[in-house]
Amino acid sequence: MLEQRIQQQFFDSADLKYAAAEVLTRPVSDAAQVLLNAITSGGKVLACGNGGSAGDAQHFAAEFVGRFERERPGLAALSMSTDTSILTAIGNDYAFDQIYAKQVQALGQPGDVLLAITTSGNSANILEAIDAAHQKDMVVVALTGKGGGKVPGALNEGDIHICVPHDRTARIQEVHLLVIHCLCDAVDVSLLGE
Ligand SMILES: O=C(CO)[C@@H](O)[C@H](O)[C@H](O)[C@H](O)COP(=O)(O)O
Ligand SMILES: [Zn+2]
Numbered sequence: 296m297l298e299q300r301i302q303q304q305f306f307d308s309a310d311l312k313y314a315a316a317e318v319l320t321r322p323v324s325d326a327a328q329v330l331l332n333a334i335t336s337g338g339k340v341l342a343c344g345n346g347g348s349a350g351d352a353q354h355f356a357a358e359f360v361g362r363f364e365r366e367r368p369g370l371a372a373l374s375m376s377t378d379t380s381i382l383t384a385i386g387n388d389y390a391f392d393q394i395y396a397k398q399v400q401a402l403g404q405p406g407d408v409l410l411a412i413t414t415s416g417n418s419a420n421i422l423e424a425i426d427a428a429h430q431k432d433m434v435v436v437a438l439t440g441k442g443g444g445k446v447p448g449a450l451n452e453g454d455i456h457i458c459v460p461h462d463r464t465a466r467i468q469e470v471h472l473l474v475i476h477c478l479c480d481a482v483d484v485s486l487l488g489e
Pocket of ligand 1: 345346347348412413414415416417418421464465468
């Protein structure tokens with residue numbers, strides 16, 4: 296019974312990855328180009344998310360700054376979900392929905408990219424970060440699911456929306472990680488060749 300349930304989760308995750316390949320290949324490719332444009336012009340990527348997506352933001356930054364699969368110089372990226380003093384000070388003194396927006400205001404420069412990760416598309420701190428990024432003339436790459444929630448209404452022309460076609464948070468996160476690896480791979484291939 297439990298084993299059947301576990302096996303079904305593997306199947307569901309694999310099915311979703313096949314379905315997502317159909318609809319996400321183009322926006323993921325567009326997002327890779329946005330990231331490449333930023334880092335080859337001296338820009339950086341600021342990443343954010345809540346819960347599992349905070350972990351995804353860190354995972355992305357680790358592979359940009361450290362390395363992905365091949366040796367290359369580090370690429371400029373920062374996860375905004377890691378500094379507990381910053382997060383608690385802003386959350387405590389302002390509001391939790393400002394924890395990322397304040398960091399974008401402090402660190403963002405025109406031409407930088409905000410990688411905004413939210414499975415529901417409705418987390419207030421992510422929506423505030425998107426607004427702050429636009430005020431800094433940054434481009435936004437948004438990873439969402441569940442139809443994107445409020446994210447599509449918050450994006451500008453030139454931003455990229457990668458919306459996983461599923462309603463379950465865990466399954467969406469599993470595809471977000473695949474998307475992050477696709478972005479790292481695409482950037483590496485563009486910089487280093489096949
Ligand atoms: O990882 C999980 C569930 O798999 C949770 O920690 C989940 O990330 C949290 O509930 C988040 O607060 C959800 O936020 P969001 O993806 O809707 O923006
Ligand atoms: Zn990885």
